[in-house]
Amino acid sequence: MYSKKCFCEGVSFEIPKKPLLHFMCHCKDCDLLWNGAYMGYVFPTEEVTLTGTKKTFKFDGGSGMKFEVDFCSSCGTKIASRPELVDGLTYIPAGFLKEEIEFTPHVEIFASNKYSWTGTPESLHESFDHNGTVERISAVIEAMNAED
Template sequence: MPLTGHCLCKAVTYKVDVDQPLITAYDHCDDCQRQSGSTYSLVAVVPKEKLQINGPVKRWAGQGTSGKAVHRVFCSECGSPIAHDPEAAPEIIAIKAGTLDTEIKKTLKPDTEIWTVSKLPFCQEHLEKPFDHMPQ
């Protein structure tokens, strides 16, 4: 069963032709905190070639710690973040898990915690083996 989702206004929909994400991570990086307006962003990392996005999206690129761009994909109508697309890892894209269809996101089991170097001090530990930055 593919992973499907949409933005808040439903102008943007997407489908990922996989049964499960490669990883599901609590992403504590400062950029994800700012984009989500929260303490972290839950992301479902999937093969980029398996993702199909439909609808009006905009992209904004910031510089990642690799020195390469990280493209933020969001709905141009309601502003909902859909994904971030790092040039440093061109084979993957990180879907913002909160945009997955409700029944799909209820089944997610986060297995990774990344960018804990930026984790806010009042956040509780989610997993036993977090990564200071990205897993190698």
């Protein structure tokens, strides 16, 4: 497990060492929430634990799916997010693990809204113009795990 903390160290969390997937989202919600494309790792929700004073913000995503984000109530660092569409998965921003894992995106969604400078990384397995379906994203995760 990796143990990490938010900027003010008021919230700490633990995550497994190996993410299921390296993931990018270029949607308009992410533009506002994360100031640009979201880059993060996918983990099983049951293997992620957060402790400390956090708040959870829930909203209806542009794609029609519900979404929730855990953030530190004092420094505002956004930590875990969970899409209702893919139940049981939690996203953790790549920046928390920059020293441990090299971020190499496998899947991107809402590519139709991406900044052109982001280009197309060689590591990409799938690119969806809008949201990837649960089945297709699950298939990529399975294929990734089969490679190991």
